[in-house]
Amino acid sequence: MLKNILMLCDSATVRGGIENVAFAEAKELARRHYNVALFAAEGPVDKTLVEAGVRVVCLWQPDILSNPDRPAAVRQGIFNTVAYRHLLDLLKDYSPDDTIVHVHGWTKALSSSVFSATARRGFKVAITIHDYFSVCPNGGFYNYRQNKICTKRPGSPGCICCNCDSRSYPTKLFRVVRSFVQGRNMFKNKNLFVIYISRTTHDAVMPYLGKHINEAFYLRNPAMIQSARPVDIAHNDTYLFIARLSPEKGARLFCQAMTDLGLKGCVLGDGYLKEELVRAYPNVEFAGWVDGDQKDAIIRKGKGLVFPSLWYEGSPLTILEMMSYGIPCIVPDRCAASEDVEDGKTGYIFKTGDLASLEEAILRYEEADIATMQRNIISTFNSAECSPETHTTNLLHIYESILS
Numbered sequence: 001m002l003k004n005i006l007m008l009c010d011s012a013t014v015r016g017g018i019e020n021v022a023f024a025e026a027k028e029l030a031r032r033h034y035n036v037a038l039f040a041a042e043g044p045v046d047k048t049l050v051e052a053g054v055r056v057v058c059l060w061q062p063d064i065l066s067n068p069d070r071p072a073a074v075r076q077g078i079f080n081t082v083a084y085r086h087l088l089d090l091l092k093d094y095s096p097d098d099t100i101v102h103v104h105g106w107t108k109a110l111s112s113s114v115f116s117a118t119a120r121r122g123f124k125v126a127i128t129i130h131d132y133f134s135v136c137p138n139g140g141f142y143n144y145r146q147n148k149i150c151t152k153r154p155g156s157p158g159c160i161c162c163n164c165d166s167r168s169y170p171t172k173l174f175r176v177v178r179s180f181v182q183g184r185n186m187f188k189n190k191n192l193f194v195i196y197i198s199r200t201t202h203d204a205v206m207p208y209l210g211k212h213i214n215e216a217f218y219l220r221n222p223a224m225i226q227s228a229r230p231v232d233i234a235h236n237d238t239y240l241f242i243a244r245l246s247p248e249k250g251a252r253l254f255c256q257a258m259t260d261l262g263l264k265g266c267v268l269g270d271g272y273l274k275e276e277l278v279r280a281y282p283n284v285e286f287a288g289w290v291d292g293d294q295k296d297a298i299i300r301k302g303k304g305l306v307f308p309s310l311w312y313e314g315s316p317l318t319i320l321e322m323m324s325y326g327i328p329c330i331v332p333d334r335c336a337a338s339e340d341v342e343d344g345k346t347g348y349i350f351k352t353g354d355l356a357s358l359e360e361a362i363l364r365y366e367e368a369d370i371a372t373m374q375r376n377i378i379s380t381f382n383s384a385e386c387s388p389e390t391h392t393t394n395l396l397h398i399y400e401s402i403l404s
Contacts, residue, residue, distance in 0.1 A: 002399050004035045004099040006090070010108040012040035012049070012058045017317075018130045019046075021221050022104040027052040028392040039090060041083055041109035057090055059083060063109040077111055078178050079185075084113035091121040100399045101125045107133045112182035119188035124402050128195040128219075130314055134186070135208040137175040138165050140248070142311040147247050148353060149311055149334060154208060155179060187212045193402050195219050195395075197315040200336035204312055217398045222391035223317045225383040228296075230326035234371055236303040238264045238285075239362070240327075242318050243309070245271030250308030250332075250353075255281040257306070257359050265306075268298060304365055305329045307337050310353050323381040326374045330361050344368075346377045 009022045022038070023046060030036045030053040037055040042063050045056050059082055067073035076082075091101075101123045106114055118125050133139040136154045143150045144166035152159040155176065165172035186192065194209060194216040196202040206216060239258060243249040251267060255277055258265030267277070270289040278286050287298055305322045307329055313336045319329050320340065331337040332352035341347040348365055351357035384390060 001098055002034070002100065002396070002403055004037070004094050005029055005399070006094065006099060006101045007036065007038045008087075008101065008103045008106060008110060008114055009038060009040050010063060010105045010110055011042040012038060012045045012056055013043065014046060015042075015108075017221070018105045021128070021130070022102075023049060024222050024388045025102075025392060025395060026054045028388050029396075030054050032392070032396075037090075039087060039110075039114075041080065057086070059086060061109055065108070074174060076109070077107075077174070078181050079116075080109070080111035080113045083110045084117050087114055087117040088120065091117065091123060094123070096121070096123045098403070099123060100402060102399075103127045104130065107139065107178070107182075112178075112185040115182075115185040115189055119185075119190075122191070124191040124193065125189050126193045126195055126217075126398070126402060129197065129201045129205055132201070132204055132312070133179075134182075135179075135205050137172065137179040140311055141204055142248055144248065147310055155183075191402075193217065193398075195398060197221050198313075198336040198339055200312050200334075200339065201314055215401075217401070219391065219394055219398060220386060221315045221317065222388040223320050223383075223386045224388070225317075225320050225324045225386060228325050230374060230378060231300050231302060233303050233327060233374055236301055238266050238301050238303055240266055240268065240299065240302040240305045240322075241308070242268040242305065242321075243307070245269050245273040245277065247273065248309065248311045250310045251277060252280075253308040253310070253353070253355060253358060254306050255284045256355060257308075257362060258284055260355075261359055261362060263362070266298060266301070268295065299325055299327070302327055303370075304347075304362075306358070306362070307331045307335070308358060309335045309337065311335070313337060320381075320383075320386055323377050324383055326378050328365065328370065328373045328377065330358070330365060332358075342376075346373060346380070 007022055007026055011019055026036050039057045041059045041061040043058050043060045045058050049056055064073040064077040101118050131139045132141050141150050143164040160176050163169040192213045194213050197220055241254040245251050266285040268287050305327055316337050319337050322329050329341055329347040331341050333349050334352040338349050343349045348361040350361040
């Protein structure tokens with residue numbers, strides 16, 4: 001019988017979507033009276049975890065990118081001996097018979113040393129595939145130099161020789177070494193399980209992980225989505241883009257489409273591309289990164305969402321958020337966002353990275369019966385299906401299957 005859940009995450013404070021998911025799970029599991037602990041490298045400790053009754057074991061180490069001692073950062077990234085020793089000691093407090101070790105993130109600080117520790121102690125390990133670092137050296141199956149999806153086999157000669165990293169080729173080589181060591185450490189585990197958050201992540205990683213794991217389970221990420229009053233899209237004329245302003249998110253594609261078609265566009269997001277895009281596209285509104293009532297007010301002026309991401313993504317929550325407003329979405333075919341859109345009924349799907357295809361999809365939407373499209377969304381979308389409570393119930397079913 002399941003009693004204990006030990007979650008592993010690089011950081012004990014929220015740094016992004018991985019921590020948001022892990023912490024939501026930990027707090028909900030603790031609320032249901034399970035013994036939950038979080039093992040992390042980087043501080044500070046999120047006080048809401050402690051308040052929820054989660055035991056937090058923090059090593060107070062920097063992540064490898066912020067560590068000023070670069071040789072030490074390289075060693076930590078490849079094999080974090082401090083994390084290995086502390087996790088070995090911590091696992092003495094638990095029994096493999098009633099404990100699940102759930103790994104959410106390890107590449108930024110903990111390293112794959114945690115897999116060596118769990119293998120040595122004989123625990124069953126579940127890994128949630130939030131990104132693609134489990135198999136791909138740069139974590140994205142994406143060539144950041146050419147701004148396109150990479151189809152090279154991870155770790156192959158073609159992969160190693162390809163300068164695809166967003167930082168530099170030496171960084172890519174470090175990541176190749178890290179990935180090689182990671183594979184050796186991960187696959188020491190004979191009780192390894194995968195939790196994938198979309199069909200896209202499953203199809204990307206399973207050709208490389210499949211023979212090394214016992215079973216794979218589908219569990220989409222939780223989302224705090226409130227059923228909102230539908231937006232009056234029939235009387236709106238602004239297309240929305242909501243994402244970080246980095247090349248792989250496709251903001252430039254959105255702005256160019258709005259410019260070519262003479263349509264109104266509004267960008268909600270920030271990032272290092274912002275100044276360049278503001279200069280290049282004066283016809284597009286740039287609202288910055290907004291939240292709360294300000295974000296709600298802008299969304300309510302939206303006619304549709306364009307999500308032109310150039311890479312696979314994992315499980316983008318923006319699409320669910322738009323559905324809660326009854327806003328149709330225009331999404332690329334090779335991105336996980338396409339799993340939530342029915343072409344021609346709740347939105348449109350275009351060819352990834354193809355400006356002409358995107359513009360054709362937008363024009364189709366301009367001519368469509370969007371009121372019917374909105375009714376299709378409202379009749380099928382159920383925010384409770386992605387709530388933290390439902391997510392945790394489904395997660396517990398997975399845990400019980402793993403233990404049994």
